[in-house]
Amino acid sequence: MLFETKVIEIIQRTPDVKSFRFERPQGFSYLPGQYVVLDLSDKSIQMKKPFTLSSSPTEDFLEITKKLTGHPFSNALTELKSGDRVVINGPYGKFTIQEEYNNIGMLSGGIGITPLRSIIKYSIDKKISCNIILIYSNRYETDIAFKDELELIQKENPNIKVIDTITKPELTWKGTTGRINAEMIQRYIPDYRKRIFFTCGPMEMVNSMVSLLKKLEVPEEQIKREIFPSDK
Numbered sequence: 001m002l003f004e005t006k007v008i009e010i011i012q013r014t015p016d017v018k019s020f021r022f023e024r025p026q027g028f029s030y031l032p033g034q035y036v037v038l039d040l041s042d043k044s045i046q047m048k049k050p051f052t053l054s055s056s057p058t059e060d061f062l063e064i065t066k067k068l069t070g071h072p073f074s075n076a077l078t079e080l081k082s083g084d085r086v087v088i089n090g091p092y093g094k095f096t097i098q099e100e101y102n103n104i105g106m107l108s109g110g111i112g113i114t115p116l117r118s119i120i121k122y123s124i125d126k127k128i129s130c131n132i133i134l135i136y137s138n139r140y141e142t143d144i145a146f147k148d149e150l151e152l153i154q155k156e157n158p159n160i161k162v163i164d165t166i167t168k169p170e171l172t173w174k175g176t177t178g179r180i181n182a183e184m185i186q187r188y189i190p191d192y193r194k195r196i197f198f199t200c201g202p203m204e205m206v207n208s209m210v211s212l213l214k215k216l217e218v219p220e221e222q223i224k225r226e227i228f229p230s231d232k
């Protein structure tokens with residue numbers, strides 16, 4: 001379904017990631033982790049792209065969070081100001097939860113955090129008794145989107161655990177380093193065989209997470225995936 005809405009806030013998340021908040025149109029309902037097609041077309045040019053809602057259905061705004069690429073759509077988005085009107089089409093997608101899972105593992109890289117942030121926020125706001133362990137990989141510590149919020153969430157919710165891993169750490173980084181691998185999954189998610197996995201990010205990363213999980217004998221039907229094809 002098509003909805004018209006307007007920008008209410010823009011938040012810088014990392015040096016090259018921004019969140020764009022929109023008024024939640026009346027009658028727009030969605031599940032955590034779903035996406036919309038954002039239409040920035042005008043008379044001269046067609047511009048439509050899919051974006052996961054990084055907001056949770058429990059929040060009274062809609063939010064998308066975009067990796068800024070310097071490419072045409074990205075540039076059109078960064079030119080938006082509070083009050084500007086846009087059209088969204090949706091919601092779409094099956095990378096979501098309702099209340100069906102008790103134990104979830106999440107494997108994500110970079111901007112692939114967006115649906116997972118939505119699902120985590122939904123799960124705590126709805127007080128769903130679901131244990132979630134997220135391993136989130138980024139190149140630099142400064143690339144970690146939603147860092148402060150995720151830290152606070154895990155402090156306040158013993159059911160949520162977030163492990164950041166950094167592939168190009170500064171000397172000051174005290175946490176986990178390197179890409180997500182089988183050893184990391186075994187160490188941080190020891191009961192991985194009984195969890196439903198959500199993995200999201202660029203195609204190469206998602207494919208590699210799926211093969212890691214398969215090598216660890218996690219059944220195919222326990223692996224949910226969302227690919228962001230042009231996350232460069």
Ligand SMILES: Cc1cc2nc3c(=O)[nH]c(=O)nc-3n(C[C@H](O)[C@H](O)[C@H](O)COP(=O)(O)OP(=O)(O)OC[C@H]3O[C@@H](n4cnc5c(N)ncnc54)[C@H](O)[C@@H]3O)c2cc1C
Nearest residue numbers: 035049050051052065066067069071072073074114228230
């Ligand atoms: C279901 C789904 C959910 C998604 N959710 C998100 C999300 O939450 N956040 C997010 O950031 N992305 C998300 N994406 C990806 C998003 O739709 C865009 O494809 C992506 O952000 C790239 O946008 P862009 O601004 O670079 O697009 P465009 O400007 O259209 O460019 C698309 C790609 O074309 C190439 N390109 C274009 N122009 C040039 C140029 N001048 N020189 C070189 N290469 C060029 C680049 O590879 C570029 O990435 C999602 C995708 C899907 C399918």
